[in-house]
Amino acid sequence: MTLRIFSLIAAAVFLLIALAHTLRVLFGWHITVGNVVVPVWTSWIGLAIAGYLAYQGFRVSRRVRSEVRVFGK
Structure with missing residues (x-):
């Protein structure tokens, strides 16, 4: 899982909590x-x-361009 995908998933979860x-x-x-x-x-x-964490997660996912792996090889 890349950092971009991880950030998007975390941001979406925090957005649902904020909602x-x-x-x-x-x-x-x-x-x-x-x-x-x-x-x-x-x-x-x-x-x-939760709103702040969602905002930061979406912001990080937009800034990450390299394929940095969070989990796995």
């Missing part, structure tokens, strides 16, 4: 872990972090 946080904020979905309700403001933090 899930966005939907939670917009629709006000509640999440309960055990007996504790997770506040919606935590999704703002998750959105910022």
Whole structure:
């Protein structure tokens, strides 16, 4: 797997996570872990972090031109 493909896959995963946080904020979905309700403001933090990581992943995938291998030979 090349660095470009790895970066694209990681960026797409983080983009989906950011989308899930966005939907939670917009629709006000509640999440309960055990007996504790997770506040919606935590999704703002998750959105910022996942969005930043997705942005960086797409940026790295555009900048990589050589066939640098991440896994395998």
